[in-house]
Amino acid sequence: MSIDVLDPRFDAEPVYWRRLRAEAGLRGDWAWDVLHRQAWGARTPWYLTVILDGSVPRGLVAGAWVGSRTRRHRFVVSGRGGRFGGLDIRAPGNSAFPGWWFDGAGDDAGCLRLLSEYLPAMRGLLGAGLKAALVRQVPETALGVVRGSLRVVRETEPIARIPTTSFGGRTDWLNSLPSRRKAHMTRVFAGFDDDSRITSEIVSGAEVDAVELAGLLRVNEVKHRDVPIVPLPQFVGYLRALLAQPDVRVLSYRDTTTGRMIGAATLFDHPEWPLARSWSALPVEDGGRKDLYFHFFGELVRWAIAEGRKGVVLGKKMPKLKASLGAELLSQYAVAMPVR
Known part of the structure; x- marks a missing residue:
């Protein structure tokens, strides 16, 4: 070796x-x-x-x-x-x-x-x-x-993922949710279906303007300043190289009256478990739309079912909310240790 x-x-x-x-x-x-x-x-x-x-x-x-x-x-x-x-x-x-x-x-x-x-x-x-x-x-x-001497083991945020193999479509997924969440999500989808101002689609990363997407992703990064080390912004050069990869997809929301991208998620496609990598959306007062985040989860589930995937990985953050959407939470840990 x-x-x-x-x-x-x-x-x-x-x-x-x-x-x-x-x-x-x-x-x-x-x-x-x-x-x-x-x-x-x-x-x-x-x-x-x-x-x-x-x-x-x-x-x-x-x-x-x-x-x-x-x-x-x-x-x-x-x-x-x-x-x-x-x-x-x-x-x-x-x-x-x-x-x-x-x-x-x-x-x-x-x-x-x-x-x-x-x-x-x-x-x-x-x-x-x-x-x-x-x-x-x-x-x-x-x-x-x-585990061992002088090692510190701590549980960190779990990874959330929604299995989809038992669903024939988004309606089956909705029917599996707790009653209050099901009612809420049903209203969200109905509202979007009736709103001609907003369109959504999942496209390959190569079809997306890296400059436009980077600007939108930075909106979410500015919001999250509650962590010890603030994440670096999305750099256009990095994002352009990432979008060119054949397994990268983008779920984008656009305002049909202006053509402006108001919400987007980057996804890593995979034969079994695609990963939702990042999400960001404009605030309502800046042209965004209420409940876009919840509609995003529904679109991920619909797409994963249509593509025959085992499910979709949602990553960390807000585990209780994701659990209410049918996600299973996978425990994970961090270990700090001396090296001698």
Whole structure:
């Protein structure tokens, strides 16, 4: 076994990368051009560590270096960014899936190999300056592996997803909801059906203007300033590269009188579990429409059923609301640990 440690800011796409993405089931945010742009627009340097058996990739871990020079208002620098720090092990484009993959991983989702193979290898590469690691999106089935001396394990927000295989259409889904939510959603859909001012459609990302979409997505980012580290805005260059990926879709809402996009979601299509990556909409006072967010969930369900998917992943945030819409909540954990 050997490892490649790649910095997508500087390194060319490895010859095995597309094969690795296909085997690991990695979505469009793992395309090399997307990773390159994401890495230059990040606050911290990223390391992509690939475990190889000869020329065959057997594992992948993404980790952001958080060092003494990391600041919430500072972009990544050319070097590592401080002699001492830790690795934040997470996916580079979304928070719904782990930032690692191992061939043939069992119930622990590869966490044992993450601790026994990846972290020692990175300590050997980065030296004694690597003091700690934070591992996100750890499943409940891996808790027995990750618990240990001086390790802090905390449950984080669950991942919500709506299974759709038992539904023949959106009406079946509505009938499965609690009575109050069903009545509310029925009114939402009826209101949209009667409103000729608003149209919605799901199109490939390549059909969408990245500048227009970035401006709309920033509306939602400005609203959410209640987190310790405020998310960076959607950069047009990154978004344009992401939209060009064949698995990216956009659910867009437009005002037919002005042609203006008033709401949009980006989606990663997948043969089984598509992911709703981001959502944003204009406020009502700025030309938006009431209940657009709820209609968005109904459109996701309708589309997933029509496309024959197992369901749709809704990500984190507002788990109680999503549960009322029929979502199952998958527990996940974060583990902070020293690296020695």
